[in-house]
Amino acid sequence: MIRLFEQHHIRFQKELEGYWDFSKASSKNTLPSSYDKKLYVPGCWESNIELCDYRGYGVYKKTIQMPKYGNLRLNFKGISHTVDIYFDGTLIDDHYNAFTEFSTVISNVSKGSHTLVLVVDNTFTEDSSLHIPNDYYAYGGITRPVVMEIVPDVYIKHIQFTPYLLDSSWHADIKIIVSNCSSITKSVRLQLDLDDTLLESDISKQEIDLPGNTEKAITTSIAFDNVHPWSPKNPYLYLLHAYLYEKDNASPVDDLIERVGFRTIEVKGQEILLNNSSIFMQGFNRHEDFNIVGSAIPMQLAAIDMDIMTDLGSNAVRTSHYPNDERFLDMCDEKGILVWEENHARGLELEQMLNPNFENQCRDCIDEMVTSHYNHPSIILWGILNECASDTEEGRRMYQTQFEQIKTIDQSRPLTFATCKHFNDLCLDFVDLVSINIYHAWYHEGKTVEELEKAYLKEYEWIQTTDGKGKPIIISEFGGGAIYGYRAPHRPKWSEERQVDILKNCLELYLNRPEIVGTFIWQYCDCRVTDEVWGIKRPRSQNNKGIVDEYRRPKLAYETVKQLYRNNAARK
Ligand code: ADA
Numbered sequence: 361m362i363r364l365f366e367q368h369h370i371r372f373q374k375e376l377e378g379y380w381d382f383s384k385a386s387s388k389n390t391l392p393s394s395y396d397k398k399l400y401v402p403g404c405w406e407s408n409i410e411l412c413d414y415r416g417y418g419v420y421k422k423t424i425q426m427p428k429y430g431n432l433r434l435n436f437k438g439i440s441h442t443v444d445i446y447f448d449g450t451l452i453d454d455h456y457n458a459f460t461e462f463s464t465v466i467s468n469v470s471k472g473s474h475t476l477v478l479v480v481d482n483t484f485t486e487d488s489s490l491h492i493p494n495d496y497y498a499y500g501g502i503t504r505p506v507v508m509e510i511v512p513d514v515y516i517k518h519i520q521f522t523p524y525l526l527d528s529s530w531h532a533d534i535k536i537i538v539s540n541c542s543s544i545t546k547s548v549r550l551q552l553d554l555d556d557t558l559l560e561s562d563i564s565k566q567e568i569d570l571p572g573n574t575e576k577a578i579t580t581s582i583a584f585d586n587v588h589p590w591s592p593k594n595p596y597l598y599l600l601h602a603y604l605y606e607k608d609n610a611s612p613v614d615d616l617i618e619r620v621g622f623r624t625i626e627v628k629g630q631e632i633l634l635n636n637s638s639i640f641m642q643g644f645n646r647h648e649d650f651n652i653v654g655s656a657i658p659m660q661l662a663a664i665d666m667d668i669m670t671d672l673g674s675n676a677v678r679t680s681h682y683p684n685d686e687r688f689l690d691m692c693d694e695k696g697i698l699v700w701e702e703n704h705a706r707g708l709e710l711e712q713m714l715n716p717n718f719e720n721q722c723r724d725c726i727d728e729m730v731t732s733h734y735n736h737p738s739i740i741l742w743g744i745l746n747e748c749a750s751d752t753e754e755g756r757r758m759y760q761t762q763f764e765q766i767k768t769i770d771q772s773r774p775l776t777f778a779t780c781k782h783f784n785d786l787c788l789d790f791v792d793l794v795s796i797n798i799y800h801a802w803y804h805e806g807k808t809v810e811e812l813e814k815a816y817l818k819e820y821e822w823i824q825t826t827d828g829k830g831k832p833i834i835i836s837e838f839g840g841g842a843i844y845g846y847r848a849p850h851r852p853k854w855s856e857e858r859q860v861d862i863l864k865n866c867l868e869l870y871l872n873r874p875e876i877v878g879t880f881i882w883q884y885c886d887c888r889v890t891d892e893v894w895g896i897k898r899p900r901s902q903n904n905k906g907i908v909d910e911y912r913r914p915k916l917a918y919e920t921v922k923q924l925y926r927n928n929a930a931r932k
Contacts, residue, residue, distance in 0.1 A: 438504030590621025621737030643676030673925030702743030789827030
């Protein structure tokens with residue numbers, strides 16, 4: 361499955377799902393002469409028993425059929441974590457980061473068979489500043505869908521839909537990026553409809569001249585009558601369909617469908633407002649990890665996660681700590697689940713942020729995340745740099761650069777980041793909401809609600825002396841570890857009983873503070889961690905703070921969280 365909705369009625373599109381030839385390789389430049397395995401794509405190579413802890417280079421090969429002569433566009437939704445792409449033996453592209461999509465266009469491809477070879481690398485080297493030994497696993501493989509398309513010389517590359525209210529009626533700014541992959545100037549025109557109703561707009565009368573090998577942004581603003589807003593309770597979605605016509609052609613030569621929702625999100629005082637109504641986000645931090653399939657979670661299993669989180673009474677999810685599979689975001693759009701999506705980074709100290717690749721790799725991740733996920737109404741917050749060096753001047757410069765980059769693409773969503781630099785953070789002026797990761801009952805002392813409250817208030821009062829003063833607060837991480845099946849009457853750490861106590865006391869405090877607008881439990885499910893460095897710190901080489909384990913088996917705390925979240929939802 362490519363998306364949860366059709367994105368093209370005109371453009372040829374085909375997912376390259378199925379077995380690909382596979383071989384390990386000793387380096388990224390040694391293409392194998394033979395392939396000894398077939399691995400299923402999408403998938404992690406760790407799902408193959410002989411590769412379950414393989415860290416190295418894996419070469420995938422697929423023969424593809426071009427049904428006709430034309431421009432071949434390859435769209436890679438996620439390859440973990442670095443890839444070199446060869447087409448008919450020629451290196452045509454490369455990409456870093458498992459969690460963001462990218463595309464490449466090969467012009468004038470003949471009809472018939474062609475060979476696609478992907479050299480995938482999940483090693484830990486200086487070249488990788490974000491995929492490092494960490495408290496989650498850096499899988500290897502083609503972990504999200506690969507899609508082949510045939511596009512005309514000028515095609516629709518992106519659509520950005522920004523809804524807003526003006527005198528209580530809905531409007532939207534619409535930006536359409538068209539790309540000319542030929543070397544000659546082309547003249548085209550565009551047309552838009554919403555759920556098959558033609559949209560009258562100035563762009564449908566515009567002839568657009570596009571020089572060879574350039575892109576152009578075409579913008580318009582449209583007023584909409586009688587549309588239903590998107591909200592968690594009524595997640596109303598519309599299909600925005602853009603058609604591209606070449607000069608004098610009566611029929612469109614390309615199209616792109618985006619699914620959109622009419623909603624606004626803003627921070628006012630110590631509240632976060634969705635369509636001018638105050639909301640409270642109660643949810644989880646969710647790693648994309650489902651035991652035997654690793655990070656390559658098929659949608660049937662992602663749907664199980666959606667059902668479990670909904671059953672628990674949660675209305676929000678944080679994509680800790682990287683951009684998520686867009687099909688999961690499609691599910692959040694349909695189910696009305698609120699999303700905090702963040703760029704890829706976890707717990708990098710200044711020395712790691714000073715890796716010469718770090719700033720460019722963050723820049724590319726942010727650009728790809730915000731551009732490709734822009735239209736999801738469920739995404740209400742952009743986050744960056746979880747628990748990085750926001751307590752240093754050099755780190756502050758990088759936080760500022762990244763927030764400014766997001767704002768050049770999207771001014772419609774509030775910004776935040778999860779800090780653990782308690783009493784020392786230097787970056788609270790950059791955010792619309794202050795988000796803190798606090799583990800008083802786990803890493804630090806403090807068991808009773810009173811002790812937790814004392815510790816929380818001390819930090820809240822400090823925040824009021826900084827640029828975070830008066831801003832809404834999100835408790836972006838809190839919780840404790842529990843080994844599934846470990847029960848002990850004296851409620852020690854790692855027992856399920858202790859996790860109940862921690863979450864009960866934390867939620868009783870955090871759900872009842874007026875300045876707190878969100879709670880994200882750490883974490884939804886147990887997840888595999890990198891054996892290097894983290895294996896010794898994490899029993900079973902898993903981060904065991906899930907409410908369910910890596911097989912989605914509920915722990916004792918499941919019912920406690922369910923009751924507290926559901927009661928809170930009923931009150932709000
Ligand atoms: C941090 C981090 C999480 C996880 C958590 C833990 O807050 O953001 O990714 O590592 O600690 O389990 O300790």
